[in-house]
Amino acid sequence: MLFLHPVSFCVAQLKEFQQKSSPASVGGERGGGGSGTGSKKKRKVKEVNQLDADRDSPDNVSFSHKTGRFIICFHLARLFCRPLSSTESLRQLSQQLNGLVSEVRCYRHHCHPIRNQELAAALESSKLTNSQLNTKLDQLVRSCVYAYLCERKEFEQKFSKEQGAMREQLQVHIQTIGILVSEKSELQTALQYTQQAARQKTAEAEELNNRLQTTKQRVSELERTLSTVSTQQKQFERQNKELEKERDNLRLEVLRLNNLSEESKQQSSELSEQLRQITQDNAAMRLEVDDLHKRLEMADLMLQQYSSQSDSPGFNQKVEILLEEKQQLESRNHQLLESVAQLKTERDHYVERIQEEGRLWKDKTEQLLAQVSLVAEERDRNINQVQELEASIVELKNAAALLSVEKEAQENAEPQPSGPSEAEVALQEALSSLQQEKDAITAQYQAQLRDNEQLSRLCAEQETRLGELERQVESQSQEEEDRRRMLEDVQSDKATISRALTQNRTLKDQLAELQNGFVKLTNENMELTTAIQSEQHVKKELARRMGELQEELHNVKEQLELKCQETRGVLEQRDQVVAHLQQYCAAYQAVAADREQLHQQFLQQTQLMDRLQHDESHGRAQLDISQNQLQQAEKHLEQLVRDNEQLKAEIKELLNSSALVATSKDQGDGVESQSAQESPTKSSVVIPEDFESQKEMEDFIRGALAQVEAERDEARRQLEEEHRLHMAARQQAAVALRLEHIRYATSAEGVPVEVHQALQAAMEKLQQRFTSLMREKADLKERVEELEHRCIQLSGETDTIGEYIALYQSQRAIMKQKHQEKEQYINMLAQDKEEMKAKLAELQGLVLRLVAERNDWYNRYTGAVRGLKTSNSKQAHGTIRPTFSFYVALWSAVSPLSETSPLQGLEAASSQTLPYSSVQTESKPLVLREDGTAQQIMQLLQEIQNPQGAPRSPPFLGENPCIPFFYRPDKQDEVKILVV
Numbered sequence: 011m012l013f014l015h016p017v018s019f020c021v022a023q024l025k026e027f028q029q030k031s032s033p034a035s036v037g038g039e040r041g042g043g044g045s046g047t048g049s050k051k052k053r054k055v056k057e058v059n060q061l062d063a064d065r066d067s068p069d070n071v072s073f074s075h076k077t078g079r080f081i082i083c084f085h086l087a088r089l090f091c092r093p094l095s096s097t098e099s100l101r102q103l104s105q106q107l108n109g110l111v112s113e114v115r116c117y118r119h120h121c122h123p124i125r126n127q128e129l130a131a132a133l134e135s136s137k138l139t140n141s142q143l144n145t146k147l148d149q150l151v152r153s154c155v156y157a158y159l160c161e162r163k164e165f166e167q168k169f170s171k172e173q174g175a176m177r178e179q180l181q182v183h184i185q186t187i188g189i190l191v192s193e194k195s196e197l198q199t200a201l202q203y204t205q206q207a208a209r210q211k212t213a214e215a216e217e218l219n220n221r222l223q224t225t226k227q228r229v230s231e232l233e234r235t236l237s238t239v240s241t242q243q244k245q246f247e248r249q250n251k252e253l254e255k256e257r258d259n260l261r262l263e264v265l266r267l268n269n270l271s272e273e274s275k276q277q278s279s280e281l282s283e284q285l286r287q288i289t290q291d292n293a294a295m296r297l298e299v300d301d302l303h304k305r306l307e308m309a310d311l312m313l314q315q316y317s318s319q320s321d322s323p324g325f326n327q328k329v330e331i332l333l334e335e336k337q338q339l340e341s342r343n344h345q346l347l348e349s350v351a352q353l354k355t356e357r358d359h360y361v362e363r364i365q366e367e368g369r370l371w372k373d374k375t376e377q378l379l380a381q382v383s384l385v386a387e388e389r390d391r392n393i394n395q396v397q398e399l400e401a402s403i404v405e406l407k408n409a410a411a412l413l414s415v416e417k418e419a420q421e422n423a424e425p426q427p428s429g430p431s432e433a434e435v436a437l438q439e440a441l442s443s444l445q446q447e448k449d450a451i452t453a454q455y456q457a458q459l460r461d462n463e464q465l466s467r468l469c470a471e472q473e474t475r476l477g478e479l480e481r482q483v484e485s486q487s488q489e490e491e492d493r494r495r496m497l498e499d500v501q502s503d504k505a506t507i508s509r510a511l512t513q514n515r516t517l518k519d520q521l522a523e524l525q526n527g528f529v530k531l532t533n534e535n536m537e538l539t540t541a542i543q544s545e546q547h548v549k550k551e552l553a554r555r556m557g558e559l560q561e562e563l564h565n566v567k568e569q570l571e572l573k574c575q576e577t578r579g580v581l582e583q584r585d586q587v588v589a590h591l592q593q594y595c596a597a598y599q600a601v602a603a604d605r606e607q608l609h610q611q612f613l614q615q616t617q618l619m620d621r622l623q624h625d626e627s628h629g630r631a632q633l634d635i636s637q638n639q640l641q642q643a644e645k646h647l648e649q650l651v652r653d654n655e656q657l658k659a660e661i662k663e664l665l666n667s668s669a670l671v672a673t674s675k676d677q678g679d680g681v682e683s684q685s686a687q688e689s690p691t692k693s694s695v696v697i698p699e700d701f702e703s704q705k706e707m708e709d710f711i712r713g714a715l716a717q718v719e720a721e722r723d724e725a726r727r728q729l730e731e732e733h734r735l736h737m738a739a740r741q742q743a744a745v746a747l748r749l750e751h752i753r754y755a756t757s758a759e760g761v762p763v764e765v766h767q768a769l770q771a772a773m774e775k776l777q778q779r780f781t782s783l784m785r786e787k788a789d790l791k792e793r794v795e796e797l798e799h800r801c802i803q804l805s806g807e808t809d810t811i812g813e814y815i816a817l818y819q820s821q822r823a824i825m826k827q828k829h830q831e832k833e834q835y836i837n838m839l840a841q842d843k844e845e846m847k848a849k850l851a852e853l854q855g856l857v858l859r860l861v862a863e864r865n866d867w868y869n870r871y872t873g874a875v876r877g878l879k880t881s882n883s884k885q886a887h888g889t890i891r892p893t894f895s896f897y898v899a900l901w902s903a904v905s906p907l908s909e910t911s912p913l914q915g916l917e918a919a920s921s922q923t924l925p926y927s928s929v930q931t932e933s934k935p936l937v938l939r940e941d942g943t944a945q946q947i948m949q950l951l952q953e954i955q956n957p958q959g960a961p962r963s964p965p966f967l968g969e970n971p972c973i974p975f976f977y978r979p980d981k982q983d984e985v986k987i988l989v990v
Contacts, residue, residue: 187537191551202558224502231498235491242487246480253476264466267626288644295651300419346769353773390624394779397632401775404444405768412764458625468615479608482601489597496590503580507832510573517566521846524559525951528853531555552861556854563850570843577836584829588822595818602811609804620793624786631782638778642771649767853950860943 531552 195551195554223505227498227502231495234494238491239487242483246483250480257473270630284644296415300415304419353769390628393628398775398779401772405772408764408768461622468618475608475611482604486601492590496587499583499587503583506576506580510576513569513573517569520562524562527555528951552857556857559850559854563847566843570839573839574836577832580832581829584825587825623789627782627786627789631778635775635778638774639771642767642774849950849953853947856943856947856950860947863943
């Protein structure tokens with residue numbers, strides 16, 4: 011309103027002057043305005059006719075009036091906006107009007123030269139009108155200035171009256187502020203009590219919440235452990251079912267093997283009875299054969315007598331027939347010998363192939379099963395060789411029986427000497443050795459039965475061991491649950507750390523509240539500086555606030571001590587967790603060692619099972635061999651019966667044809683044989699159930715290997731001795747067979763069938779042995795593949811164990827790093843505490859300094875007011891200026907950080923007056939000094955809010971965990987906090 015009244019008055023005066031001077035120029039102004047704009051846009055396009063028309067029209071005069079009017083109004087507005095003195099304003103107004111006239115002249119002279127020549131008359135008339143307008147304008151300016159001064163005097167009188175009323179209201183407000191401050195102190199004390207009670211309640215609520223969370227965590231832990239236990243129990247049940255199925259299958263196999271053994275026993279008993287019957291029939295047939303031999307000898311004798319006496323043609327024919335039959339038998343004998351030689355070559359070829367394959371398999375098994383498997387294979391070979399020797403001994407026994415029959419026939423033909431002969435003694439010794447071998451075989455069979463019983467006991471012990479393993483798995487599951495609990499304890503420690511961080515945030519929030527309170531305190535202090543009577547109360551308020559700050563600092567110290575205690579507790583829990591982890595690692599290593607021992611025991615059990623299966627397959631092969639031998643013996647007896655019938659028929663024909671005198675028989679040597687060694691004894695290696703350490707197990711394996719190698723050397727020695735005896739017996743048997751062949755050749759007798767049958771039986775045994783060896787090799791190949799698969803599985807399990815160990819080590823390193831970060835953060839908190847103490851002390855000093863400066867300012871203010879009271883009262887329009895400049899200084903002191911005040915223009919205008927320049931010069935350094943302290947206080951508050959330097963937050967909380975806020979005083983001198 012102060013600036014708009016003169017401008018509006020000036021504009022109204024100009025309008026009235028325009029209406030009086032040119033009442034009929036309204037339409038001309040409109041046309042002139044349009045032509046002026048048209049002349050600006052189309053200045054170079056107009057023709058000469060239009061220029062002539064413009065020469066006669068009054069558009070130029072109206073245009074100059076219009077532009078001059080707007081420029082004068084604008085400059086008048088600018089002049090009246092600034093509060094200047096009357097002479098100065100009139101001087102500036104006249105200068106600007108002259109400038110406007112000169113501008114109008116310049117504008118007219120800058121036109122086109124042709125236009126200037128044509129419009130010379132118009133220029134002279136415009137000069138006359140301009141002079142008239144200047145005089146009228148001077149009159150208007152004087153009237154405007156006079157009106158402005160009158161209005162200003164009235165406004166200053168009103169303002170002085172309003173200022174007196176405002177002073178009275180200010181005193182009333184000061185009294186009310188004192189009352190409100192006292193009430194505020196009472197309310198603050200009550201608020202402190204309520205805050206303490208609220209803190210206690212919040213602490214109790216936090217404790218209850220912590221307990222509730224711990225109970226919830228415990229319930230979740232128990233649920234997880236229950237679920238894991240249930241899943242493990244289900245897994246154990248499935249494993250138990252699988253083990254029960256395997257046990258049932260093994261029991262079924264044992265029952266099946268027992269049934270097979272019983273059936274084989276029954277078959278062996280039946281075959282033994284059949285053998286007895288066959289031996290009895292054979293003995294009877296041998297007696298008959300002896301009788302036939304005697305008759306044949308008598309017939310030969312008679313035939314020789316008759317041949318010496320007479321040569322008849324029928325007899326010659328019979329002799330030729332017998333010679334032809336003899337040749338046929340010889341040719342058949344040669345064929346059989348050739349077939350035997352071919353079979354021997356094939357046998358040698360098969361033996362070579364078997365040896366080559368045996369070498370290959372031996373190399374493979376040496377890589378997988380080492381020395382123990384080699385010893386087992388050599389032992390099996392020795393047993394097979396012993397069995398072959400037993401078969402050869404049976405053959406020699408049959409040959410000895412045949413020789414004994416022939417010897418008895420010779421003894422019957424000749425007078426019996428007194429006492430048994432050497433052949434009979436040798437045969438009795440052979441029979442005794444065979445009986446001993448039979449006893450040894452029965453002892454082996456009993457030992458095998460005992461081994462089967464031991465295996466059944468081992469199966470039972472294995473079941474008990476499985477139960478122990480299940481219990482160990484349960485204990486391992488409990489250890490895993492303990493480990494999970496430990497991890498959850500670590501998580502609870504993390505929760506406590508996060509809780510401590512939240513408490514730190516609350517502390518920072520409290521610090522922000524302190525800052526807000528301090529800002530409010532400064533605002534209250536600025537308000538109270540305007541009131542003289544409330545200065546002491548403000549000092550008391552500041553002292554009380556500082557006491558509260560000290561109490562809050564004491565509380566912060568106590569909370570920091572509590573945090574230090576909590577960190578110590580966290581460190582102790584960390585040590586306990588590390589100890590638990592070490593115990594778990596030791597337990598895991600023990601479990602791994604037990605697992606290796608169990609795996610070794612499992613391998614031993616599998617080896618024993620393989621041996622048992624091998625022995626069972628070997629027993630089956632022996633049963634098949636015995637059945638084949640019995641069938642061959644039956645066939646052989648049937649063939650003997652047929653041969654005896656043929657011989658009986660031939661003897662009858664010879665007896666009827668001729669009666670010859672029997673010739674003397676050649677004497678044959680007896681076959682001597684020594685008793686075979688006993689079968690390989692059972693190994694004296696006893697496998698203990700448990701080993702105390704791995705070294706003890708290795709020592710036991712080395713001792714067992716040495717013992718088995720010694721048994722192998724002893725078996726080899728016995729085998730070589732038996733082989734030597736067997737070769738000697740074969741040589742003797744070959745000599746006896748040659749003698750028999752010579753004897754039968756000389757006596758014109760048939761070829762013996764026993765030799766061919768013995769060779770055929772040996773060949774069949776060889777074939778059976780070859781087939782059994784091939785089956786055993788196929789079984790061994792399957793077993794090797796299974797062992798390779800198990801080795802691959804074990805290598806995979808060891809890799810997983812190594813991965814678990816690496817995972818545990820990485821988790822331990824992470825926990826160690828987190829602990830170091832905690833310690834660093836605690837040290838950072840301690841440093842922040844020390845810095846906060848220093849900043850609060852500095853803040854206290856600055857506040858005291860600010861209070862002292864306000865007191866100094868107040869003293870100067872009272873001196874200036876006293877000087878104003880003694881000044882002259884005639885200068886009416888200058889009486890308000892000291893109070894006005896005082897309020898300007900007060901505003902600048904109250905809001906040092908606010909925006910530029912709109913009263914600065916008034917302060918600049920009032921500063922041009924001379925009587926009060928000394929007051930302004932005195933207040934300027936004081937305001938600057940107060941602004942410096944206030945800026946230092948605000949800067950210190952900003953440093954407390956946003957500390958510079960290295961980040962003071964741990965890496966797991968981010969860069970700035972605090973809650974920042976920004977503040978700025980507004981027009982009403984109030985601070986509005988904006989929380990981001």
